[in-house]
Amino acid sequence: MTQALVFYPTALIIMVFSIIAILSKKIVYSLICAILVFMASGVIFYVLGAEYNAVIQLTIYGLAVPVLLAMAIMFTDVKNEKRAIITGARRYIILTSVVLIIMALVYLVAIGVNITPEHTFSPANTNLNHFRIFDAITDGFFSTYLAAFELFSLLLLAVVAGVSDNAK
């Protein structure tokens, strides 16, 4: 029940502010809305039991990314748009595809088809032991996904080096 109490408002925040972020004419507003969306999704992660993810999400998407974007906005001195979004066929096309998929989903729900069988997905453990999850994640990083982790570190290093080199 507490899960539901947290989930529904957060989901509402995410949906509303993401749409506002896309539709707003001022770029700074959309940035602020985006910060809200990212923070809310951090809450969603927390609800899902992934505390570590939530913390990372809040620090990176909630702080680092907006700072970067804000700096970019400041540097480039972007003017506000006259219209929020473009006109033309593109808009209708994307609208059509979204409507199509949503209609299909609604149809499926309406005729009562389970896309996946009921028993396939259920919560892993009702009493989530947070330390165990953390253990599992660290285990994952340092055993199964060690190679990926190392590669990723290298990639980060390369990016940092490249960007700082070119920024001179």
Add this chain to the structure above:
Amino acid sequence: MFDFSNILSLPVLVFMPLVFGIIIVLPFFPNNDITIRRFAKGCIVFQLIYSLLFWIFYDKGFISVYSLDWIKTLGIKFGFVMDELALVVSILTTVIFTFAAVMSKLHIKHGHKYYYALLLFFETTILGIFNAADIFTFFLFWELELVPAYFLIGYWGEGSNAKKSAMKFILYTFIGSLFMLVGLIMLHYFNFLSSGSMNGQIDMYNLDKVGTNLQILISVLLLIGFGVKLPVVPIHTWLPDAHTDAATPVSMILAGVLLKTGGYAIIRFNLQVLPEAFQIIAPILAILALINIIYTALVAYAQVDIKRIVAYSSISNMGLILLGICSMNIIGLTGSIFHIVAHGIITAGLFVICGIILLRCRERDINKLGGIAANMPRLFGFATVIILASIGLPSLAGFIGEVITITGALASDLSNTMKLTALLALPVLIVSSCYMLKFLHQGFFGAQGECNPSADIANHEFLVLIAIVVILLILGCFPASLINIIQNLNIIDGAVAW
């Protein structure tokens, strides 16, 4: 004491020809035609001996299994299994490949290196189809088989439009296998839904909880794929072209082994995995089989090209095999497996004869041939025996298969359609003798025609023909030797339970 059965390994059986084929292609291998031919022949004979070992150490209930994880989360394995059916058809494969390799001596004139490498690769793919334990392993080999088949038909073909025929073959088979792939995936998925675990092993499928209509849909989709290979009448037109335009050894393999993969797959999937659906389809399929038998026999009578006559006759015989499978009882199934073997040998023999005539006379029009019997008495003797076997004369192998098959269809419990079909299929004995005797009469009898060959059969051809005749006689006079092996097949019990 050393246990010989330890040396029998299915991956070795399947992949050994491929390894030899790769050795032939490697750059350090001498580029001498004769060396390549002898090496390839040796490999194929070695493979024959190795497969015969499986038969020698065959024991009742003997099943050899090999399995390796492939895609773990989907339950797909890379596995081989050999039961009695696979044993019989594998030996048929190695025997016919041996014949084909020996016959290649005079028929293949260029590109020896790649020809023999592809031949060996072809053997691997077909053995893979026959011994696959998992549906995706089966599908892998089913598709891989097209590669060597295409090049063998297209690049070493005898006809002027061999490449076109090869393209037609690929097109038909590929479109068939698209349907088949959808069927296989549906089969896999609904098995997962029904049993709750991902498992691709053919003999572990369990579709009890799946509705009958859905099973019929899967069965029909699979049948379209297998029907192209078999072939069933409306989708058979690739076969005469491909068989006519391919070189003789390749025609032998196509008719002797490749068509049998269709029959094998129908037994494996439609009968073993989906018996409930097949029970409903079978009477309709039996009518198609009847059309196959009679229609193509009539077409064969009107042909003038000797290779086309043989090609149509093999469609007719494949219809008989289909009829036996459709009867869904022990007798019919035994008959059709027996006929798979018998017809494989017979049709290979017929193509050997066609090839010899083509090589000596450079003429394939039956109206221009004639009088071969006077010039080539030994070939005439062999041709008589093989043709008589093909029209189902007692004491030769063809008769046993036909009689058991038709009896099985007659004894079928499915519906009265089957009984009627069986009785209507009997005239095939008359019709087949019409076109086959036309072949014998116009090709061999009569005064000397335009073709006047100087030499009788060569030694290696003699060897192949005598082996074929001896196999036909042994199967025809002592059919129990083969039937006893087929009897132990446990698909049959499952199929009859329905």
Add this chain to the structure above:
Amino acid sequence: MSEFFRDNIVWIILYPLWVFLLIGAARLFAVRMSKKLLTSITLLGSSFGIIFAGGTLVNTIQGGASEILFTFIKVQNFLLQIGISIDTLSAVYLLLLFIISFFIQLYSSSYMRQEPKYYRFFAYLNLFNFSMGLLLVSPNLFQMYLGWELVGLVSYLLVGFQYINPLKSIASVKVFIINRIGDTAFLAGILSLIYIMWTYSSAQFVTLDFSDFNLISSVAYAHTNNVTYFILCLLLFFGAMVKSAQFPFHTWLQDAMNAPTPISALIHSATMVAAGVFLTIKLLPLFTLSREVLIFIVILGMFTALFCSLCAICQDNVKSVLAYSTSANLGLMLAAVGYGNIDLAVVFLIVHGFIKAALFLSYGMINNEYCDKRQIELSPSFIVGAFALSGLAFAGLNCKELFYDTFSQNVFLTIEFMLVTFMCAVYIFRLCCKYPFTKLNRFHFVEQISVWSFLLIVIAATFFINGSQLGFPFWAAFAGAITAFVITIKSKDSLLGSVTRICKEGFFIDRFYSRNIYSIYGKIANLVNKIETFISNNKILFKIAKYLVKTAWRIEKYIFELPVSFCILCTRFASKELEIAQTRNIQTYIAYGALIIGIIFTAVMLTYSFIINTLGGIG
């Protein structure tokens, strides 16, 4: 002692097979083999056959039955056995087979001495002995079918023996196919019988043993209605009918006369064609239950006798006359079997076999196809055979009297039989009057031995068969002989003009087959071939593929690229410098990608739900 013969007769039947395989292997591997050795090993087989068959006959008459059985095919409850089971009838028939074979092999060694394919000829003779033996000793219907097909095969091979001659090879194909029709009907009968027994009897295996036939026929009769039973019997009788060259199928015997003369004597008059009578006798328990079948057999037999005798009168070719006569006499035998007088049929079968063989041999002795002779001449032994065949003297007379006694209750049959006897005398004596007789020289010594042995057997048989008296048949035959003299001397065959021609052509039945049935078959085949060519040349798949490719190209060109080209136009208009670069609008591409994915996604989901809902789905 006779048990020894009986138990070891299997070797005598297998011996010719081994000789056949030996000759075949020798020819294949090009091993030289002297003709004398070949002839002597063949003759050895036949002479031992005579001794063993005689011993077996004595044993079976004394009442010892012997049966050896092997499993040939066993699949679940489908059991086919082969083996040996000899009763008196088969023993008698075996004796007949081996005696005739022996003398004809002797005859052939002289007759065929100029033939280059001498080896092949003797190999076929041995194969014939084996397959006929297999047929005769069969314990069940299935083995009979095996032998049935094999003798048909030997007949085909020997008719087409001179395959260089196209006419003869066509004749051989016709012989084989007509025989094949009968065989197929026979096989259909066997399978139907097996099926009926599976369904209605409690026995686990159905082997169709002749010893069980009383049971089988009662079960089959009890569980089928009249029409089905009649059809079943007819299917089985069909085999006998074709093999014995009865009415609609008698034409193959005419074609079979293309074989060398010793073969006409051995296969096409004495032994193989009589196998139909043998089968009918064996299946009599089945046929007796249905009155209609018996009536059918009698009527068919009598009709064939009449019809073929009529045809025989007008023939000029001696072998044709003899072939028609064979059909006619086999018709008489079948009628006797149908009438229930089995003994008479068997006796007449033996007597007729010897007489016919003697007639053929004495004709062939002079008119050897390897000697270049213009004029047909006959030997003195021919007239002795003619007397016997027509029923004027010797064993033929006895048999005709017995026939008369049998048919005497039925007026219609009696009249018909008298007519047949009359015509028989007419055609055989017409030959005697028409062709001159010749003297024999010393080259014919070996052939003479065979001919006179047969004739002596016929003459000797006169004293062992009851009923030697000068009754009505004798006078009918006598009248026939007189008529033949009158016809030949007076009018030289122009007696009835067109009627003669019709008779001569065998009422155009053969021509009907070759002009209509064969050509209709050919036309059907051509028609079907046209359909086939249409299907395969139409290249439907190619067309569909080509059409799909074309359509896809068009869609690509005119629909999907429309916005792109529109953009091109717009940007060209806007800025000429960037005209090439502006074609790539990634956002538009993303939009279209999303649309396509959306369509596919929707389609997959809808198909899935359709499958689940309409086809039953899970559970």
Add this chain to the structure above:
Amino acid sequence: MLSNITIYHYLLLAFILFMTGLCGVVVSKNVIKILISIEFMLTGVNINFTAFGLYCKNLAFDGYIFALFCIAIGAVELAIALYIFYAMYREKQTSEIEDYGDV
């Protein structure tokens, strides 16, 4: 029904966020807004991963790890994108995507 939060709720949320991001990518003019939209899409995917990580027994928290990788990759990608944007901006003096035709 509403009180019980199943995996479908999370999936639906992630789907809506993803579609919003997609729309944003397609219809926006401003480069920075496009980048924000891309981040929305990535966040949707992350929610998806995490939800599966929790609800699928046999995956054993692999989803969490994937999500972490994704977040990090998103940050890196953003940094590079911004760098490129800055470079382009210095050249063109505009932030409208329509003017960046000749990359």
